[in-house]
Amino acid sequence: MFTVKEKRSVQKSVLKMPRKVQSLYRALLLDLEESGPLQPSWRNFSKLGDGKYHCHLNYHWLACWTYQDEILTVEVYYVGSREKAPY
Numbered sequence: 001m002f003t004v005k006e007k008r009s010v011q012k013s014v015l016k017m018p019r020k021v022q023s024l025y026r027a028l029l030l031d032l033e034e035s036g037p038l039q040p041s042w043r044n045f046s047k048l049g050d051g052k053y054h055c056h057l058n059y060h061w062l063a064c065w066t067y068q069d070e071i072l073t074v075e076v077y078y079v080g081s082r083e084k085a086p087y
Contacts, residue, residue: 003073013079024057032074037067
């Protein structure tokens with residue numbers, strides 16, 4: 001079991017997303033809690049670099065998160081449009 005944290009900016013961004021995408025995001029959070037940062041079943045999942053990962057919730061929306069090996073904590077640091085993605 002992993003602890004999943006969200007930045008405050010992520011919580012605000014989620015409120016602006018369509019309801020269907022919000023449901024997908026909640027499902028991603030549950031998957032991150034249960035099985036950790038590696039989520040190959042999610043569309044376009046990939047490692048971005050040192051402990052950073054991302055996946056697409058749908059064509060326009062994605063989520064990015066970080067993970068440190070020694071701490072069982074996953075932090076979601078971005079949810080939003082892929083045009084404004086921080087990578």
